[in-house]
Amino acid sequence: MTTTAPAPDTVPATPVRRQKPARTNRNARSRRGISGWTVLILLAGAAALMIFPFWLALINAFKPSTEYIADGPIGIPTQLDFTAIIDFWVGVNFNQKLLNSVILSGSVALIAATLSLLSAFAIGIGRLKGRVWILAVFMLAFTIPQEALVYPLFVLSRELNLYDSLLGVTIILAVLQSAFGTYMLASVLGSFPMEVLEAARLDGASRFQILRLIVLPLTRSTLAVLVTFFFIWTWNDFFLPLVLLPSASNQTVSVSLGALSGQYTSDPTALAAASMAGILPALIFFLLFQRTLMRGVNIGAIK
Structure with a gap:
């Protein structure tokens, strides 16, 4: 009687994984x-x-x-002296210049943002014919340098009795800056979901209600970014206010600083005080709205 030995179990061979050398990982890190x-x-x-x-x-x-x-200019002062900044503030009536800049910048920012929203709503939501060419015109408008526009704007403001007035400069800067806002908002509203708009129209909403209740809340962050940009750009604008606001009572902060550079050339501390007085308001405004600005930029990047 013969017995057969059981066949050994066959175990499949597992492939051996080659690990990368630790030195390569360390070099990459x-x-x-x-x-x-x-x-x-x-x-x-x-x-x-x-x-x-x-x-x-x-x-x-x-x-x-x-x-x-x-x-010299780099040395740290051992004591604080407010004489230069007080003399400059009182000598040029800086309170009036500051008020003019705040009124001009705030008005231009709000009016330009409103014009941008209305124009972009008509172009992006209304689907106007030839919208590509219209956006090309707006893009061309905000790329033209101010030096090329100053003479026709000067003649136009003088003919309309708006020369040497904050109202005239406000209208001009608001229209010029709304070109950039319209171009930016139209590209955003062009990708707006049409299903939402159709549902609102079926519910009986008018165009103004669609703009106020649907479009405006969804573009509020982008509008906040535009208002911040428009305010800072207008505050720092020098050329157009210099030409269109010759009287001292209507001058802005940037124009007053440029006009005083020759008067205080021999007094560098007074020039530094004037620079600080012009920089601080715009810096404070930027710091106050920094979170809004960054949130709007991040939302635009996500979209």
Whole structure:
């Protein structure tokens, strides 16, 4: 009687995975770390270059003239001297200049944002014929330099009795800046979901109700970004207010600073005080609306 030995179980061979050497992973991490530090150092250097002029204006605005002569513009003042900034503020009636800039910048920002929304609603939602050519005209409008427009604007404002008035400059700047706002908002509203609009029309909503109840709430963040940009651009605008606002009672902050550069050339601390007085309001406005600006930019990037 013969017995047969049982056949051994066959176990499938498992392939052996080759692991990458740890040295390769370490080298990749080290390269990423070096590139990250390089970018960080470059950004820090660029930030320092941008902050350095503001720092010079800050320390020299409150520096006594004797210390400026002795230590130069980079030296840190040992005591605060408000004489230069008080003399400048009172001498040029800076309260009036500041009020003119606030009224002009705020009015232009609100009017330009409103015009941009209405025009973009007609182009993007209304689906006008030839909308591509209309947007091309708007794009051309905000790329034309102000130097090419100053003479016809000067003649037009003089013929309409709007020369040397804040109202005339407000209308001109609002129309010019609304070209950029219309181009930006029209591209956003062009991709607006048509199903929502059709549902609102079926419910009996008018165009004004669609604009007020549907389009405006969804574009509020983008409008906040436009208002912030328009305010800062108008505050820093120099050329058109210089030509169209010759009288001292209607001058803005930027025009008053440019007109005083020759008067205070021999007094650098007074120039630094004037620069600080012109920079601070726009900087405060930007810091107050920084969160709104970043939220609008992020929402636009996500869309």
